[in-house]
Amino acid sequence: xxMVLEGDGGRDRGESERETFIRGARRxxxxxxxxxxxAEVGLARASTVRIARRAGVSRGVLTYHFRDRGELIDxxxxxxxxxxxxxxxxxxxxxxxxxxFLLAFIGSSVEFYAAYPRHVAALHAVFAGFEDDxxxxxxxxxxxxxxxxxGELLFExxxxxxxxxxxxxxxxxxxxxxxxxxxxxxxxxxxxxxYAAELQALFDAAxxxxxxxxxxxxxxxxxxx
Amino acid sequence: xxMVLEGDGGRDRGESERETFIRGARRxxxxxxxxxxxAEVGLARASTVRIARRAGVSRGVLTYHFRDRGELIDxxxxxxxxxxxxxxxxxxxxxxxxxxFLLAFIGSSVEFYAAYPRHVAALHAVFAGFEDDxxxxxxxxxxxxxxxxxGELLFExxxxxxxxxxxxxxxxxxxxxxxxxxxxxxxxxxxxxxYAAELQALFDAAxxxxxxxxxxxxxxxxxxx
Amino acid sequence: xxMVLEGDGGRDRGESERETFIRGARRxxxxxxxxxxxAEVGLARASTVRIARRAGVSRGVLTYHFRDRGELIDxxxxxxxxxxxxxxxxxxxxxxxxxxFLLAFIGSSVEFYAAYPRHVAALHAVFAGFEDDxxxxxxxxxxxxxxxxxGELLFExxxxxxxxxxxxxxxxxxxxxxxxxxxxxxxxxxxxxxYAAELQALFDAAxxxxxxxxxxxxxxxxxxx
Amino acid sequence: xxMVLEGDGGRDRGESERETFIRGARRxxxxxxxxxxxAEVGLARASTVRIARRAGVSRGVLTYHFRDRGELIDxxxxxxxxxxxxxxxxxxxxxxxxxxFLLAFIGSSVEFYAAYPRHVAALHAVFAGFEDDxxxxxxxxxxxxxxxxxGELLFExxxxxxxxxxxxxxxxxxxxxxxxxxxxxxxxxxxxxxYAAELQALFDAAxxxxxxxxxxxxxxxxxxx
DNA sequence: CATGAATGAGGCTTCATTCAT
DNA sequence: TATGAATGAAGCCTCATTCAT
Numbered sequence: 001x002x003m004v005l006e007g008d009g010g011r012d013r014g015e016s017e018r019e020t021f022i023r024g025a026r027r028x029x030x031x032x033x034x035x036x037x038x039a040e041v042g043l044a045r046a047s048t049v050r051i052a053r054r055a056g057v058s059r060g061v062l063t064y065h066f067r068d069r070g071e072l073i074d075x076x077x078x079x080x081x082x083x084x085x086x087x088x089x090x091x092x093x094x095x096x097x098x099x100x101f102l103l104a105f106i107g108s109s110v111e112f113y114a115a116y117p118r119h120v121a122a123l124h125a126v127f128a129g130f131e132d133d134x135x136x137x138x139x140x141x142x143x144x145x146x147x148x149x150x151g152e153l154l155f156e157x158x159x160x161x162x163x164x165x166x167x168x169x170x171x172x173x174x175x176x177x178x179x180x181x182x183x184x185x186x187x188x189x190x191x192x193x194x195y196a197a198e199l200q201a202l203f204d205a206a207x208x209x210x211x212x213x214x215x216x217x218x219x220x221x222x223x224x225x
Numbered sequence: 226x227x228m229v230l231e232g233d234g235g236r237d238r239g240e241s242e243r244e245t246f247i248r249g250a251r252r253x254x255x256x257x258x259x260x261x262x263x264a265e266v267g268l269a270r271a272s273t274v275r276i277a278r279r280a281g282v283s284r285g286v287l288t289y290h291f292r293d294r295g296e297l298i299d300x301x302x303x304x305x306x307x308x309x310x311x312x313x314x315x316x317x318x319x320x321x322x323x324x325x326f327l328l329a330f331i332g333s334s335v336e337f338y339a340a341y342p343r344h345v346a347a348l349h350a351v352f353a354g355f356e357d358d359x360x361x362x363x364x365x366x367x368x369x370x371x372x373x374x375x376g377e378l379l380f381e382x383x384x385x386x387x388x389x390x391x392x393x394x395x396x397x398x399x400x401x402x403x404x405x406x407x408x409x410x411x412x413x414x415x416x417x418x419x420y421a422a423e424l425q426a427l428f429d430a431a432x433x434x435x436x437x438x439x440x441x442x443x444x445x446x447x448x449x450x
Numbered sequence: 451x452x453m454v455l456e457g458d459g460g461r462d463r464g465e466s467e468r469e470t471f472i473r474g475a476r477r478x479x480x481x482x483x484x485x486x487x488x489a490e491v492g493l494a495r496a497s498t499v500r501i502a503r504r505a506g507v508s509r510g511v512l513t514y515h516f517r518d519r520g521e522l523i524d525x526x527x528x529x530x531x532x533x534x535x536x537x538x539x540x541x542x543x544x545x546x547x548x549x550x551f552l553l554a555f556i557g558s559s560v561e562f563y564a565a566y567p568r569h570v571a572a573l574h575a576v577f578a579g580f581e582d583d584x585x586x587x588x589x590x591x592x593x594x595x596x597x598x599x600x601g602e603l604l605f606e607x608x609x610x611x612x613x614x615x616x617x618x619x620x621x622x623x624x625x626x627x628x629x630x631x632x633x634x635x636x637x638x639x640x641x642x643x644x645y646a647a648e649l650q651a652l653f654d655a656a657x658x659x660x661x662x663x664x665x666x667x668x669x670x671x672x673x674x675x
Numbered sequence: 676x677x678m679v680l681e682g683d684g685g686r687d688r689g690e691s692e693r694e695t696f697i698r699g700a701r702r703x704x705x706x707x708x709x710x711x712x713x714a715e716v717g718l719a720r721a722s723t724v725r726i727a728r729r730a731g732v733s734r735g736v737l738t739y740h741f742r743d744r745g746e747l748i749d750x751x752x753x754x755x756x757x758x759x760x761x762x763x764x765x766x767x768x769x770x771x772x773x774x775x776f777l778l779a780f781i782g783s784s785v786e787f788y789a790a791y792p793r794h795v796a797a798l799h800a801v802f803a804g805f806e807d808d809x810x811x812x813x814x815x816x817x818x819x820x821x822x823x824x825x826g827e828l829l830f831e832x833x834x835x836x837x838x839x840x841x842x843x844x845x846x847x848x849x850x851x852x853x854x855x856x857x858x859x860x861x862x863x864x865x866x867x868x869x870y871a872a873e874l875q876a877l878f879d880a881a882x883x884x885x886x887x888x889x890x891x892x893x894x895x896x897x898x899x900x
Numbered sequence: 901c902a903t904g905a906a907t908g909a910g911g912c913t914t915c916a917t918t919c920a921t
Numbered sequence: 922t923a924t925g926a927a928t929g930a931a932g933c934c935t936c937a938t939t940c941a942t
Contacts, residue, residue: 026901044269047936058903059937065901069937128353164430170423173410177402185398198395205389206431248925272911283928288913290926476922494719497915508924513917515922578803614880620873623860627852635848648845655839656881698904722932733907738934740905907939918928 027065030055031075038076039118043125048072073126080116080123087112098157102207103200105150106175110182110199114192121187124180150175157207164209175203252290255280256300263301264343264412268350273297298351305341305348312337323382327432328425330375331400335407335424339417346412349405375400382432389434400428477515480505481525488526489568493575498522523576530566530573537562548607552625552657553650555600559629560646563636571637574630600625607657614659625653702740705730706750713751714793714862718800723747748801755791755798762787773832777882778875780825781850785857785874789867796862799855825850832882839884850878 033055038046048069052059066072091108095101113120150172157163178199186192258280263271273294277284291297316333320326338345375397382388403424411417483505488496498519502509516522541558545551563570600622607613628649636642708730713721723744727734741747766783770776788795825847832838853874861867 048938049936060903060905060939061901063938064903166427167419167423170406170410170420171427173406174403174424174427177406178399180405181395181398181402185395194392195395198392199399202391202396202399202431205433206427251926273913274911284912285915285928285930286926289928294912498917499915509916510918510924510926511922514924519916616877617869617873620856620860620870621877623856624853624874624877627856628849630855631845631848631852635845644842645845648842649849652841652846652849652881655883656877658880701905723934724932734933735907735909735936736905739907744933903942905940905942908937910936911934912932914932915930916928917930919926921924921926 026061027075028079030057030062030065030072031079034072034076035079035119035122038122038125043073043128046125076122077126080119083116083119084112087115097162098153098160099162099204099208101153102157102175102203106179106199106203107196109179110186110192110196113179113183113186117183117187120183124183154207161209163207166207171207178203248290251286252300253304255282255287255290256297256304259297259301260304260344260347263347263350268298268353271350301347302351305344308341308344309337312340322387323378323385324387324429324432326378327382327400327428331404331424331428332421334404335411335417335421338404338408338411342408342412345408349408379432386434388432391432396432403428476511477525478529480507480512480515480522481529484522484526485529485569485572488572488575493523493578496575526572527576530569533566533569534562537565547612548603548610549612549654549658551603552607552653556625556629556649556653557646560632560636560642560649563629563633564642567633567637570633574633604657611659613657616657621657628653698740701736702750703754705732705737705740706747706754709747709751710754710794710797713797713800718748718803721800751797752801755794758791758794759787762790772837773828773835774837774879774882776828777832777850777878781854781874781878782871784854785861785867785871788854788858788861792858792862795858799858829882836884838882841882846882853878 030051034046034051037051037054041050048062049059051072052062055061062069062072066075088105088108091104091111092101095104151168154163154166154168154171158165158168182192182195182199185195255276259271259276262276262279266275273287274284276297277287280286287294287297291300313330313333316329316336317326320329376393379388379391379393379396383390383393407417407420407424410420480501484496484501487501487504491500498512499509501522502512505511512519512522516525538555538558541554541561542551545554601618604613604616604618604621608615608618632642632645632649635645705726709721709726712726712729716725723737724734726747727737730736737744737747741750763780763783766779766786767776770779826843829838829841829843829846833840833843857867857870857874860870
């Protein structure tokens with residue numbers, strides 16, 4: 001979940017275009033509080049009362065600004081994605097090859113985690129808790145789109161000959177999972193940069209197309225789907 | 226969490242209440258039901274009433290056989306670890322080098338997921354939900370031990386020269402995360418074997434030391450010392 | 451409640467005259483366990499499971515020997531009254547005047563508490579908890595009879611001129627309450643004999659018919675009923 | 676427990692949540708309902724649902740206004756102590772000697788019981804039920820303070836020569852118990868005043884020193900020192 | 901805009917009791 | 922006689938939500 005490749009920065013834009021400024025500010029503030037609480041106690045324990053208490057407002061405010069607890073959670077997701085996009089995009093834009101992109105993606109993702117550990121932890125907790133909620137939620141689709149996007153880049157690398165002939169979906173998913181692992185590391189308060197460097201080296205080694213020795217160490221490159 | 230390297234097979238066995246055979250059978254049956262429900266709806270939504278309904282018994286039966294919801298969950302953890310140990314051990318015992326061990330570990334882990342997708346999904350859900358529950362749970366320590374164990378093997382591989390000079394903790398954590406990804410894939414009903422093969426290739430590439438002698442990528446070179 | 455003037459020693463005699471000896475022994479043992487548990491944790495928390503555990507038997511045994519939890523409690527009451535009668539009667543029989551009787555009654559009651567603090571505490575807890583149970587319980591009536599009995603003796607003392615002209619019911623009730631206070635003192639582990647001596651002096655002073663000074667310190671000796 | 680010598684009138688007032696007027700009124704109303712229910716069925720059977728039903732509100736209202744059932748009970752205790760202090764203080768303030776104080780204390784205590792029989796019965800039930808609940812409760816300490824206070828007065832009476840040389844703790848405890856007996860009498864619907872007069876006479880007789888000068892039983896002899 | 905008040909569903913647990921063996 | 926197994930009622934609590942002000 002922590003992978004953020006694109007962000008539309010506040011969905012619902014246009015749903016009620018005439019958002020008063022104060023209303024918007026209030027909403028953002030509440031979303032920040034929700035993020036903190038979720039990061040600290042998990043999604044299930046992040047009750048509206050707890051979030052309201054953190055914000056120093058009454059319970060009703062939440063249901064006033066957000067029709068639903070669900071909508072609040074959606075805004076949490078949107079906010080973190082927005083932040084993620086802001087953080088990642090500059091680094092990614094300057095890359096020129098798939099390999100560079102991959103390394104930059106890993107590196108700036110971890111940097112993002114280090115810069116906003118609570119935000120990302122909250123997002124992670126939200127996705128981890130979604131098995132408990134309604135099966136289809138806003139963020140999930142975004143999530144899928146991300147996997148697709150990373151997949152496209154890996155595929156492009158293979159086409160260019162930069163990457164070896166791995167299954168793109170497996171690799172994309174594994175990268176995502178590896179970054180989740182980095183998140184746990186960072187959230188635990190341990191140094192981010194070395195972890196990022198290790199991951200970069202790991203996936204560089206895992207993807208690069210050094211002439212594979214004959215003898216086929218492992219079978220099957222069939223589409224695992 | 227899906228990594229299972231060791232299992233003590235039924236914790237608390239004989240703790241002052243001798244296990245009647247029938248009692249043991251009932252408990253196992255209830256644990257299986259709990260596993261199914263947790264796998265389907267997640268830990269938080271796996272209420273005692275839902276589990277009891279699944280088992281076709283009254284709610285009280287659960288608190289009769291398990292002092293606590295917590296104890297039931299503990300038994301779920303124990304059961305899956307037990308199964309995992311049974312499944313993995315044979316494959317792992319016959320390995321002779323760290324690399325073989327690594328590949329076998331990945332391969333038979335995914336096999337395990339394919340054989341017991343619901344069980345492993347339940348275990349995964351349990352650990353995912355633990356951030357919300359009491360911080361220290363029985364299975365958690367087991368978990369740590371696993372990471373240590375895998376780390377030791379990776380280190381041994383580096384010592385023998387089979388593996389390159391990566392950070393052992395990062396690699397171990399990443400492997401674990403990658404297997405979690407495999408679990409999601411398998412639970413979604415997609416073929417396990419090709420996914421396993423891809424992961425083996427991925428981590429083989431990610432771990433192997435420089436260019437091994439051609440023709441023999443890096444076959445078991447049992448330290449002749 | 452701790453006042454015990456008469457005991458019929460095991461009511462229900464004749465209800466099932468052919469009580470096997472073993473059955474009777476079992477029942478007595480269970481009653482003793484119930485007494486201990488009630489004395490320790492109070493009536494409300496003295497659940498059948500706790501009592502059974504204390505006795506080292508299964509829960510079913512209780513409902514086997516006693517149709518009801520209520521019947522078990524009744525037996526507890528009966529047992530303590532029985533003990534009380536055994537303890538008090540010798541002391542009381544040798545008295546020859548109402549004043550002697552009163553002092554002996556107070557003294558041997560407190561001795562009884564000191565000899566069987568847990569039993570008496572259990573009885574006390576049972577009566578304290580009865581407001582929660584069915585309003586009319588076996589022991590209650592016995593209780594009333596006791597008050598009557600003490601009242602008769604006080605009245606006899608007044609007739610003989612040994613006692614002053616107090617209201618008999620009020621005095622009887624107050625003596626009973628004072629003994630309850632002694633029970634709390636004894637159960638708390640503090641020395642019984644001095645407390646008894648003080649109570650004897652107190653009620654000796656309160657009842658004796660020294661020529662009351664004119665001037666009427668207090669009005670109304672009307673029947674307070 | 677029915678002895679009320681001092682009351683701080685509403686504990687916890689202003690504890691971080693300022694008492695809205697309406698909120699305060701609601702709370703008081705609910706406390707009154709709780710008092711009625713407890714007086715009628717005892718503490719153990721005074722479930723939240725019963726209290727809510729009595730108040731004509733939903734169960735949730737209770738946990739909305741009182742974090743806990745325990746807090747509600749605490750408020751019951753506080754309320755009755757508050758009432759007791761209001762009732763007793765005027766009578767006690769005008770006394771000038773320990774003996775007067777003792778008689779006024781007994782008299783106005785019973786008056787209090789007669790004025791608020793249900794309230795006092797509830798308090799009594801609460802304390803009777805506390806052996807089953809958490810051992811240390813708010814009101815308990817207040818209780819101890821009362822015994823101490825009465826003890827001090829008795830001691831002062833001995834020092835002045837008004838009272839004979841009894842053990843102060845035993846006498847204080849016995850007075851308290853005697854008042855409990857009066858409560859039972861009053862709650863049963865029988866006339867309070869004659870009972871009070873009897874108790875006054877009883878403890879006057881029980882405490883007074885030797886034979887006081889005839890004609891003036893023992894009128895206030897303010898220590899002229 | 902904001903709040904306090906109220907609601908009712910849902911969850912976990914304890915417990916007395918019944919039943920089949 | 923004794924036991925383990927099972928049941929269902931009742932209690933307390935948390936929580937998301939609605940409503941009137």
